Amino acid sequence: MKFLKWIASVGITVCAASAVAAGLQNLESFVRTAKTGRAEFTQVVTSPAREGQAPRVKTSSGTFEFSRPDRFKFVYKKPFEQSIVADGQTLWLYDVDLNQVTARKQSQVLASTPAALIASAPDMRALQADFALTDVPEKDGIEWVLASPRGKDSALQSIRVGLHGGELAVLEILDSFGQRSVLTFNHFELNPVLPGKTFEFKTPVGVDVIRQ
Numbered sequence: 001m002k003f004l005k006w007i008a009s010v011g012i013t014v015c016a017a018s019a020v021a022a023g024l025q026n027l028e029s030f031v032r033t034a035k036t037g038r039a040e041f042t043q044v045v046t047s048p049a050r051e052g053q054a055p056r057v058k059t060s061s062g063t064f065e066f067s068r069p070d071r072f073k074f075v076y077k078k079p080f081e082q083s084i085v086a087d088g089q090t091l092w093l094y095d096v097d098l099n100q101v102t103a104r105k106q107s108q109v110l111a112s113t114p115a116a117l118i119a120s121a122p123d124m125r126a127l128q129a130d131f132a133l134t135d136v137p138e139k140d141g142i143e144w145v146l147a148s149p150r151g152k153d154s155a156l157q158s159i160r161v162g163l164h165g166g167e168l169a170v171l172e173i174l175d176s177f178g179q180r181s182v183l184t185f186n187h188f189e190l191n192p193v194l195p196g197k198t199f200e201f202k203t204p205v206g207v208d209v210i211r212q
Helices: 002-033 114-120 124-130
Strands: 036-047 056-067 071-078 082-087 090-095 100-105 131-139 142-149 156-164 167-175 180-190 208-211
Touching: 002 124, 002 131, 002 142, 002 156, 056 114, 071 114, 114 124, 114 156, 114 167, 124 131
Parallel strands: 100 208
Antiparallel strands: 036 056, 036 180, 056 071, 071 082, 082 090, 090 100, 131 142, 142 156, 156 167, 167 180
């Protein structure tokens, strides 16, 4: 009987270890095989509660596309229109309501960001240079990886990447102010054909451009 219990405990331990290891394995596979991708997303941002007030929650939605290693685009459609485009050289942020475009060099801003984890990094070695990656146990069918920025001056505390069936499912971001942002991806398409012009940004006529 004791022998059977020992066998059972070993089996449970091995299964638990396998479940934990799945996160990093799936992230490595995703980075290696997902050359392009497209999905719809919903983003929920929760700000810390202030004294006497409940936490503030904002929800937005839109589309996301990427072409590894250095091109991606977020298009926010609701409740406000906004675009974030990385064309390989420049990161463009277009706020329709403000009628303003902000342009920054990608090389200066993307290394320790969520975009590097899911779309920009060419391989796991590049990711591990900027993040400490740790397996997190599977939950609700999603394999998780905790990514902690190595840079001491990072504006982020941590990022949790959730993958399901080898596809990007969830991104949870906690910044240095305690604000939490959760992006849930739906209808993910792996390696669709994306024309090069997908990631071209043309400044609309009459819009102010701020270069940083």
